[in-house]
Amino acid sequence: MLDAKHLALIILALFSGSMLVxxxxxxxxxxxxxxxxxxxxxxxxxxxxxxxK
Known part of the structure; x- marks a missing residue:
């Protein structure tokens, strides 16, 4: 389902968005x-x- 690359991108998006807020x-x-x-x-x-998608 999710490989390591996609998981790392989700974690990066989560971290960057929460730090921006x-x-x-x-x-x-x-x-x-x-x-x-x-x-x-x-x-x-x-x-x-x-x-x-």
């Missing part, structure tokens, strides 16, 4: 970890959706 929210000292979690979940689901 973290940086955006921490600029204004309004960090909310639930927003970071939901952004990471959204990126993960998009990654899986694109890989399944």
């Amino acid at each position: 973290y940086e955006w929210l921490s600029l204004y000292n309004r960090l909310d970890y639930s927003v970071v979690f939901y952004a990471a979940l959204l990126i993960f689901s998009f990654s899986l959706m694109l890989l399944k």
